Amino acid sequence: MEFIGxxxxxxxxxxxxxxxxxxxxxxxxxxxxxxxxTMAVALLIPFTFQLAPAHGLILLGxxxxxxxxxxxxxxILLKIPGAPANIATTLDGHEMAKQGRGAEALQLSFLAxxxxxxxxxxxxxxxxxxLARWALAFGPSHxxxxxxxxxxxxxxxxxxxxVKGLLSGCIGLWLATxxxxxxxxxxRFIFHPALGGGINIIAALIGLFAIPQVLNMFAKGRQPLxxxxxxxxxxxxxxxxxxxxxxxxxxxxxxxxxxxxxxxPGVGGQIAGLVAYDQARKxxxxxxxxxxxxxxxxxxxxxxxxxxxxxxxxxxxxxxIPGSPTAAVLLGGLLIHGIFPGPDLFNNYPDVAWTFINSxxxxxxxxxxxxxxxxxxAARVAQVPQSVMAAVVLGLAVFGSYSVQSSMGDVYxxxxxxxxxxxxxxxxxxxxxxxxxxxxGPIAEANFIQGSMIANxxxxxxxxxxxxxxxxxxxxxxxxxxxxxxWMEIRTRRFIEKQxxxx
Amino acid sequence: MSRLQHVIPSGIVAxxxxxxxxxxxxxxxxxxxxxxxxxxxxxxxxSLWTFGKACLGWSRVGQGLSREMLVNLxxxxxxxxxxxxxxxxxxxxxxxxxxxxxxxxxLYDPAPHSEVRSWIRRIIITAGFMxxxxxxxxxxxxxxxxxxxxx
Numbered sequence: 001m002e003f004i005g006x007x008x009x010x011x012x013x014x015x016x017x018x019x020x021x022x023x024x025x026x027x028x029x030x031x032x033x034x035x036x037x038t039m040a041v042a043l044l045i046p047f048t049f050q051l052a053p054a055h056g057l058i059l060l061g062x063x064x065x066x067x068x069x070x071x072x073x074x075x076i077l078l079k080i081p082g083a084p085a086n087i088a089t090t091l092d093g094h095e096m097a098k099q100g101r102g103a104e105a106l107q108l109s110f111l112a113x114x115x116x117x118x119x120x121x122x123x124x125x126x127x128x129x130x131l132a133r134w135a136l137a138f139g140p141s142h143x144x145x146x147x148x149x150x151x152x153x154x155x156x157x158x159x160x161x162x163v164k165g166l167l168s169g170c171i172g173l174w175l176a177t178x179x180x181x182x183x184x185x186x187x188r189f190i191f192h193p194a195l196g197g198g199i200n201i202i203a204a205l206i207g208l209f210a211i212p213q214v215l216n217m218f219a220k221g222r223q224p225l226x227x228x229x230x231x232x233x234x235x236x237x238x239x240x241x242x243x244x245x246x247x248x249x250x251x252x253x254x255x256x257x258x259x260x261x262x263x264x265p266g267v268g269g270q271i272a273g274l275v276a277y278d279q280a281r282k283x284x285x286x287x288x289x290x291x292x293x294x295x296x297x298x299x300x301x302x303x304x305x306x307x308x309x310x311x312x313x314x315x316x317x318x319x320x321i322p323g324s325p326t327a328a329v330l331l332g333g334l335l336i337h338g339i340f341p342g343p344d345l346f347n348n349y350p351d352v353a354w355t356f357i358n359s360x361x362x363x364x365x366x367x368x369x370x371x372x373x374x375x376x377x378a379a380r381v382a383q384v385p386q387s388v389m390a391a392v393v394l395g396l397a398v399f400g401s402y403s404v405q406s407s408m409g410d411v412y413x414x415x416x417x418x419x420x421x422x423x424x425x426x427x428x429x430x431x432x433x434x435x436x437x438x439x440x441g442p443i444a445e446a447n448f449i450q451g452s453m454i455a456n457x458x459x460x461x462x463x464x465x466x467x468x469x470x471x472x473x474x475x476x477x478x479x480x481x482x483x484x485x486x487w488m489e490i491r492t493r494r495f496i497e498k499q500x501x502x503x
Numbered sequence: 504m505s506r507l508q509h510v511i512p513s514g515i516v517a518x519x520x521x522x523x524x525x526x527x528x529x530x531x532x533x534x535x536x537x538x539x540x541x542x543x544x545x546x547x548x549x550s551l552w553t554f555g556k557a558c559l560g561w562s563r564v565g566q567g568l569s570r571e572m573l574v575n576l577x578x579x580x581x582x583x584x585x586x587x588x589x590x591x592x593x594x595x596x597x598x599x600x601x602x603x604x605x606x607x608x609x610l611y612d613p614a615p616h617s618e619v620r621s622w623i624r625r626i627i628i629t630a631g632f633m634x635x636x637x638x639x640x641x642x643x644x645x646x647x648x649x650x651x652x653x654x
Contacts, residue, residue: 046644171519173542177538219576222612385611390611411591424516428562452537
């Protein structure tokens with residue numbers, strides 16, 4: 001119950017002000033189609049340099065939480081999900097809006113998000129210290145395999161092609177080796193002066209997540225806005241609350257599914273929302289109503305995608321392995337303040353860790369309160385033409401990456417990586433494993449070198465890295481994740497071929 | 504999507520992989536390249552696998568690039584590249600951002616170019632955006648950008 005002692009820090013004026021800014025800004029950004037939570041958090045990192053570490057993390061955490069929930073606004077009122085996590089919300093949410101129940105759908109989505117989100121953060125609070133204590137027993141070989149696991153799980157689960165996902169992870173691991181070697185001081189792959197200090201993680205994150213989105217908006221041309229905002233009729237909040245708790249099955253299925261999926265690295269909010277929606281329909285006595293504007297659909301999808309936010313940070317805070325692209329961006333936010341997450345985080349920086357986690361708990365409640373009132377404004381922002389959004393994001397990316405170290409080199413790296421990622425994504429490569437490779441590369445290398453030194457002085461490399469229960473479990477998980485994803489890919493391909501043959 | 508569309512990017516990735524492996528296995532001191540050797544071996548295997556699949560026409564993942572998409576993309580991409588790699592440093596951050604923002608807005612705004620109102624709206628949006636950027640970066644974050652050509 002150590003976390004209770006740090007609640008006061010969240011209510012300090014500066015911290016609470018940032019929590020409000022992050023929450024309101026996140027809700028508006030989340031409602032904007034094309035601005036993913038990961039990109040929103042990446043673009044916010046430069047604004048946290050001059051803040052205290054805890055304050056910077058409060059801003060990023062609040063933005064993460066509320067962008068996921070804010071995506072429901074455009075999903076319900078425009079039938080355009082603000083983020084992939086809100087895809088399932090459109091199925092019933094937009095139908096409700098078309099029937100004149102838009103306000104009810106919005107209220108249910110924010111209330112369900114808050115319930116799911118609070119449960120997810122509570123899981124983070126109670127699970128993290130236990131796992132962190134357990135992680136103290138990890139040696140260099142285990143940490144090396146964990147870093148590799150982080151890349152392979154996301155590489156295989158997050159991509160439509162296992163090989164291309166793993167290859168993206170490899171590119172990221174290679175990019176992480178650019179610069180001077182830590183032990184020998186040797187130059188590695190420095191083919192431009194801008195790369196002398198290695199690739200700056202923040203500039204790379206901005207480039208990899210923001211620039212492909214900008215170029216995708218350009219590629220659509222002078223496109224008018226697809227959807228039309230549906231007018232919202234007033235609806236009693238009390239009635240929505242009663243409706244929410246009249247549907248405990250959908251709420252609990254969404255919350256539990258989201259929490260469990262959040263703990264699995266690489267799976268993400270999109271899967272959480274869709275799986276919860278599907279499960280809620282299967283277990284519902286009114287399953288025929290799903291897809292026609294049924295409240296259970298909105299409740300299950302929205303409680304799931306916010307419930308996964310807290311648990312998705314557990315691997316990051318305990319093992320320094322980001323479980324999702326957004327967690328990887330948050331890791332970047334920690335690293336710029338010299339804070340390295342992992343088993344020692346709660347011993348070395350308990351104030352930062354607990355203030356951040358507590359702020360996410362308070363943030364869920366603020367997100368619900370403000371979400372209900374600014375949904376109308378957020379929906380109007382969601383109608384901003386893509387041309388404006390593309391130009392705004394490009395400007396923010398350039399200024400943000402420059403402000404990291406006042407270096408044009410970082411701007412060039414940001415742009416080069418972003419353009420490269422846009423073209424790679426068009427051919428099935430994925431940004432998430434590349435980012436994880438870039439972030440986990442130094443962790444993997446440091447532990448590999450350290451492990452090699454221990455191995456050379458003891459039983460040799462093979463025994464050190466491939467024996468012991470924990471090593472074997474981690475290696476087996478790496479192999480299993482790859483085999484499972486390859487099997488799923490083959491099954492999907494066969495299904496598509498069968499469908500094509502039948503058509 | 505044509506086979507060639509998969510062959511070209513996977514071929515480029517395979518070449519990069521081979522180059523990384525070559526450097527990793529030949530550069531000195533060897534101890535500094537121990538980890539890059541490990542990665543580059545996997546990198547080469549996976550990239551050659553992907554390239555082989557593309558050559559055989561087995562690659563299916565990805566949407567590829569259509570002619571219409573490229574026509575839409577190229578003007579914006581060129582403006583963005585000139586802005587980032589030349590104008591930002593030569594003309595100054597704020598001046599070049601103002602110009603690039605306005606050009607991009609004009610290129611991709613769905614509002615008709617023949618309407619005076621739409622041009623006024625674009626000017627107002629550009630001015631508003633630059634005011635916010637100046638407030639955030641120059642005043643709030645105190646970021647010192649390269650010297651401007653006009654001030």
